[in-house]
Amino acid sequence: MEALLDITILSWNIRGAQNNNARRNLKELMSKHNPTFIAIYETHVPYHRLSTFWANIDYTPIHIIEANGHSGGIWLLKHSATNILTTITNSNPHYISFTINRGHASSFCTCIYASPNPTQRPILWNHLINLSHSIDAPWMIIGDFNETLLPSDQRGGVFHHSRAASFSNFMNSCNLLDLTTTGGKFTWHRNSNGIRILSKKLDRGLANVNWRLNFPEAFVEVLCRLHSDHNPLLLRFGGLPLSRGERPFRFEAAWIDHGEYESLVKNSWQPRTHNIISALNNVKENSVNFNHEIFGNIFQRKKHIENRLKGIQNYLERVDSIRHSHLEKELQKEYNHILFQEEMLWYQKSREKWVKFGDKNTTFFHTQTIVRRKRNRVHRLQLPCGTWSFDSDTLQQEAQNYFKLFFTASQDNRDRTFTEGTHLSITEEGRNSLTTPITKNEVYVALNSMKPYKAPGPDGFHCIFFKQY
Structure with missing residues (x-):
């Protein structure tokens, strides 16, 4: 799948694509991230009104589902310069499914906009479950699911367990995993008088096991929210380039x-x-x-x-x-x-x-x-100057500098002596217990209580090594 590792998909519920702010933000996103594909939802206007705008920034339509007034609408476009072949396989007012091919590498993709009406979403979940039965290939889904999966996916409001259970059953039935997300916990926010009263993770990326194994470095970045009440999502198939040093020893x-x-x-x-x-x-x-x-x-x-x-x-x-x-x-x-x-x-x-x-x-x-x-994995860090960095070399250097400073900082001169009678004292029996030499049997019992395959120590040896030899 190396031929598809450079693919990126930008997914955004734009809440109206025609006004000047929307177009400015779209142009900025395209210039900054240069995504291979872009899927936008709740467009509010016919595509032909912005066809010139898209042509000017070098994007061509793959499939257009027009909005019904201010309801729905999905536009799927790709960069004009890309040499990736795309084929639409299924579509309805709530999703567009398509295949992407370059050479012998291929992937099945679905861009989704689930109905805001909770009674309609189970119909879409069942439809996608039926669709999954016909897919024998790497498959990923990205978009606005209009549903939360866990109580931690929202702040404020009432968490609907039955709706979340239905969403979870859909994911399990399709063998879908939630893709790694960085950049923010929530993707939708509702404000009242400038005060944020409700935040939810309504937008996300999902993938089946086959896709996850073929694109192990892939992750979804929640971009800054500047226009809509939804954050744009950017899916990177190949992740970010990593600067790899010498691999440490690990016992096998x-x-x-x-x-x-x-x-x-x-x-x-x-x-x-x-x-x-x-x-x-x-x-x-x-x-x-x-x-x-x-x-x-x-x-x-x-x-x-x-x-x-x-x-x-x-x-x-x-x-x-x-x-x-x-x-x-x-x-x-x-x-x-x-x-x-x-x-x-x-x-x-x-x-x-x-x-x-x-x-x-x-x-x-x-x-x-x-x-x-x-x-x-750490995908980004905030530098001391306040800016965020994704560069692998910078991340490694900043982490190293942080811990060097942390462990070499001079101690303060505060008086750390205890005042007699202000703290608990240890008994004579306790002192003797702490100073008694450790026995071989104590080491044996402690070793056997440890999980054999958990994380190794700094020397690279897992507990199974010491249990075995």
Whole structure:
């Protein structure tokens, strides 16, 4: 899907497209973000009144659903210079579905404007559920859903549990995930006399698992609200370019399953029995070499075994060979072993607690890993001068500067001595308990109480390593 990574979609309920403020803001958004596609809703006017405006800023219509007075209306346009092929597959007054293609890469997209009437929205959800049954491809939806999913999606007003449940059922039925969002928590605001009395997250991006796995860096940015009571959304298929440094060491639980790794740990540990840090560093260095020279890349090994199996099976279609039949069984056994190691890899990275390892949930673990990474990623920071930055190098430098300043700041000169009688005192028994040497059994109990696949320590080793060896 690399051919589609540069695609961006700007989605905005504009609440009237003809007035001067709307056009100024549209022109500014196009100039600043240069989106590949733009979908705007509640247009209030026929498209032909702004056809010259769109031509002047180099955007051409893909599909137009005209508004009924001040109700509805969806305009879908794309940048004139783009070489992406688009095909409209479905449309009605509340959504436009289309495919985008460049070379062999393709994606199914839907731009949606759900009815403000809550009694009409379940009809749209059911319609989209039926549509999902015919989609066997990466699929994303973006737009104004006119519905909240969680109580935290709004501030003020009454949260409607039954309507949220209907929306949630629609997402589950279509296997849709809520895309990572940055830039703001809410996308719609209602003011009264200049005072904000109600805020909700009505606009969002959703995607099925297939789309999320093909575009793991994608995220939705909530842009600044300057004209409508809705914030514009900008979906970036490929995310932002990242400046990657040297990857830190991370222990891979799948190494445990290899017959030679236990002896590697023992041989690395023996010369340094009296220095744990030195022993761990030795294990770390030898593990890196072991991974490169012996264990190898799981995905490349899986592909290699698949190709060998295919070749042997093609040969056995022409020639009877006991030797090749035995080899086929050995390769199938090795392939299943690699699948087990792959499942262990994604289980470790997903850090899921409730699902049981061994249930062949590799795709689920992979998806959870992608979602967790996106949730934990910092997409922007406010600089000391007050401006916001998205640049990867700047984000890394600012984070480093912040913690350097935080941990090296000089201490104040306040008197930190306690006045006798103003604080609780510890008992003699408590003092003895704190100063008693730690026993081997205490360490053993503490270690066994830890989750084996949770986040590693600063040395890169997960708890499973210490439990195993």
